[in-house]
Amino acid sequence: MSKMILIPGKIVTANAEERIYHNHAVEIEDGIITNFIVKDSVDRSVYSGEIVDLPRLTLIPGFVQTHVHLCQTLFRGMADDLELLDWLQQRIFPLENSHNEESLKISADLGLFELQRCGTTTILDMGTINHQEIIFEELIKSGQRAFAGKCMIDRNDLFPNFKETAADSLNSSTVLADNYHNAADGRIKYGFAPRFVLSCSEKLLIDTKDLMHDYEGALFHTHSSENKSEVETVRRLTGKENIEYFNSIGVLEDHTVLAHCIHVNEQETETLKRTGTRVAHCPSSNLKLGSGIANIPNYLQKGLSVSLAADGAPCNNNLNIFTEMRLAALMQKPIHGAKAMDAKTVFRLATIEGAKALHLENEIGSIEIGKKADLVLLDLERADQSLNENDISIYANIVYSANSGNVHSVMVEGKWVVRNNISTLFEEKELVSRGRTELKKVIERAGI
Numbered sequence: 001m002s003k004m005i006l007i008p009g010k011i012v013t014a015n016a017e018e019r020i021y022h023n024h025a026v027e028i029e030d031g032i033i034t035n036f037i038v039k040d041s042v043d044r045s046v047y048s049g050e051i052v053d054l055p056r057l058t059l060i061p062g063f064v065q066t067h068v069h070l071c072q073t074l075f076r077g078m079a080d081d082l083e084l085l086d087w088l089q090q091r092i093f094p095l096e097n098s099h100n101e102e103s104l105k106i107s108a109d110l111g112l113f114e115l116q117r118c119g120t121t122t123i124l125d126m127g128t129i130n131h132q133e134i135i136f137e138e139l140i141k142s143g144q145r146a147f148a149g150k151c152m153i154d155r156n157d158l159f160p161n162f163k164e165t166a167a168d169s170l171n172s173s174t175v176l177a178d179n180y181h182n183a184a185d186g187r188i189k190y191g192f193a194p195r196f197v198l199s200c201s202e203k204l205l206i207d208t209k210d211l212m213h214d215y216e217g218a219l220f221h222t223h224s225s226e227n228k229s230e231v232e233t234v235r236r237l238t239g240k241e242n243i244e245y246f247n248s249i250g251v252l253e254d255h256t257v258l259a260h261c262i263h264v265n266e267q268e269t270e271t272l273k274r275t276g277t278r279v280a281h282c283p284s285s286n287l288k289l290g291s292g293i294a295n296i297p298n299y300l301q302k303g304l305s306v307s308l309a310a311d312g313a314p315c316n317n318n319l320n321i322f323t324e325m326r327l328a329a330l331m332q333k334p335i336h337g338a339k340a341m342d343a344k345t346v347f348r349l350a351t352i353e354g355a356k357a358l359h360l361e362n363e364i365g366s367i368e369i370g371k372k373a374d375l376v377l378l379d380l381e382r383a384d385q386s387l388n389e390n391d392i393s394i395y396a397n398i399v400y401s402a403n404s405g406n407v408h409s410v411m412v413e414g415k416w417v418v419r420n421n422i423s424t425l426f427e428e429k430e431l432v433s434r435g436r437t438e439l440k441k442v443i444e445r446a447g448i
Contacts, residue, residue, distance in 0.1 A: 002414065003049025004028045007039055008059040008377060012394055014351045014366040018344070020391045026059065028373045031414030035369060056381045057408055058394065061366050062121025062145075062374035063321040064354025067221075067259040067280035069312035070135055070148075071096060071104055071128040073111035074439050076313035078448075084227035084289050085158065091448070092314060093159035096128045096151075098445035103438040104131045108138040110435055111319060113426040116144065116417045118320045118404040119376040122354065122364060124221055124257060124280070124309070126193040127151050129164060132172075136180045139188055142425055143417045145374060147191035147219050147358060150176055152208060153199040166204040170211060181215045187413065190215055191257075196223040197234045197242060202249055209251040217359065219255050225268075226260035227291050243268035252277045257357060259311070260285075261299075262292040269295075269302060278305040278357040281349070283327035284318075285311035296328065297336045300345070307354040308346075322406075325350050325399045343395040373414040378406045 006028065011021040025042055027035040029049075044051060072092065079091035099107070115123060125148040127135050132150035139146045150173055156163040164172075173192060181190035192212045194200040200208075200222075212218050225231055225242040238245045243264060246252050254276030261272070261279045272279065281296055299306050308328055310319040328349065329341040355365025364374045378398065385401050386393045410418035417424055 002030055003047075004414065005037065005042055005047065005049065005051045006059060006375070007042065007051065007053050007055065008057045009055050009381075010058045010394065011367060012058060012060045012398075013368065014061050014348060015368050020394065026367065026373075026375075028414045031373050033367060033369055033371050033373050054377055054408070056379060057377040058380050059367065060119075060376050060378060060398070061351045062364065062376050062410065062412065063119050063350050064122040064307065064358065064365060065115065065120050065309040065319075065321060065324075066124045066257055066278070066307040066354055066357050067282055067309035067311055068111065068115070068123050068125050068319065069127075070108040070111040070125050071099065072107065072312035072314050073114070073319070074103060074107035074435055074442065076317050079314040080317070082289070083229070084291060085229050087289060087315065089158040093156065093162045094446040094448060095442060097159065097162040098442045099128060099131060100445075101131050101134050103442045104128070104134045105138060106431065106434045106438050108135050109142075109426060110431050111313065112138065112142045112144055113423055113428065113431055114319045116142070116410055116425075117407060117423060118322060119378070119407045119410055120319070120321050121145055121374040121376070121410065121412045121417075122358070122360065123147070124191055124219065124358060125149075126191070126195075126221060129153060129162065132176055133179070136176070136183065136188065140184045143412045143415055145187050145364065145412055147189045147221070148180075149173065149191040149193040149221065152192070152194040152204060154201050154204045156199050158198075163199070166201055166207065169204060170207055173208070174211065177211075177215050177218065181218060189217055189219075191219040191221040193221045196226075196230070197238070197245060198230060205251055206249050212255065219257055219358065220251060221257045222259070224258040224261055225263045226286070227289070228263060231263045241265060241268055243271055247271050247275065254278070255359070259309070260291070260294065262286060262294045264295070269298065269304070272299075273302050273304050276305070278307065280309050280357070281306055281328060282309050282311040283324055283331055285315045287327070287331070288317075289315050293331055293335070297332055297340045305353065305357050306349055307357040308350045320404050321350055322403045329399055343399040344392070346399050347395050373411055375411050376407060377409040378402060379408045380406060382406070
């Protein structure tokens with residue numbers, strides 16, 4: 001049995017009571033939080049496990065990002081200053097189509113290194129068409145908690161070479177789900193990932209949703225209502241708005257996660273609420289692609305599930321949850337007023353609300369007895385942080401002031417993936433060297 005007591009300066013629990021502890025330690029056994037202990041009562045002379053004293057650091061739950069593309073990390077800086085459909089047609093589809101196993105492996109590793117260094121312990125990832133098993137193997141080795149699935153595309157007017165038949169897409173997804181759903185003792189789960197309406201036949205969407213129900217705890221993960229041209233094309237093809245169309249074919253429910261949801265009318269918003277559909281909000285990507293600003297305050301007021309994510313590196317251009325938290329708060333204030341999207345609300349979107357979106361709220365997302373020890377230690381005792389010591393300032397420091405440089409250590413299920421600012425799994429210089437080599441080869445194969 002592995003045992004550990006973490007003794008931080010503060011503990012921000014993100015529990016239902018929003019409790020913040022100033023004089024407690026957390027006990028962990030075999031990756032599970034087993035107790036809160038008053039610091040002064042820790043008996044070092046008899047405790048048989050490891051005791052980690054970190055009095056300057058603040059302990060928080062691991063961050064949850066509900067829409068990323070590990071397969072795209074290698075393409076950072078390769079698709080700048082383009083709108084969504086041009087971005088896909090001119091750069092992303094050709095590049096993804098040119099992945100081989102080695103380039104996909106380094107792309108995943110680069111993304112996982114960055115995500116863990118910024119304190120993200122759980123992700124919902126959309127893969128690419130080919131070699132998806134590589135991403136699963138890298139997820140397992142990395143210690144990351146994740147939902148993932150191959151990208152499903154059976155029609156592609158933007159880049160016709162990048163697709164497969166619906167039957168092949170469903171068959172290969174089934175094989176992957178059989179092999180990897182609940183892998184690594186349940187740390188890895190399957191998220192079926194049809195790309196979006198414009199790249200999926202109606203049959204593929206419906207059959208994928210039916211297939212999802214064969215795997216308890218799996219998710220249906222796609223894009224929706226991200227770009228005006230996308231929405232207009234969906235309207236022309238189906239006679240319906242994007243979310244209206246999804247609802248008409250029966251794919252909306254509480255195990256469906258829709259990325260973006262920017263161009264959504266009130267009737268569609270009510271549909272999202274009624275069906276329990278989850279919204280993954282990606283502020284940086286939405287701004288950089290010129291897509292727009294989702295009405296997140298309205299979604300929250302109506303009780304929709306909203307969580308945060310960085311999307312992919314070529315439309316962001318980083319995977320840093322601190323950037324997403326800060327932008328999620330700031331971009332709404334000129335529209336809805338300075339009190340909209342306060343720091344505590346945004347922090348919860350990145351932690352417990354992300355866990356709820358993935359139906360993992362009984363396992364992660366807050367620091368509570370019985371939950372898995374997916375935890376982050378932040379150094380907020382720095383000159384670039386507020387010196388005010390009240391509890392509200394903790395949330396403001398995390399959301400408005402902190403960045404990945406404040407991340408001291410990160411653990412997933414009680415195992416360190418970052419310790420003292422250094423990855424325990426990846427060597428950065430090696431990742432960069434491998435990445436440069438493989439990117440050159442991908443560019444040659446893509447003819448870009």
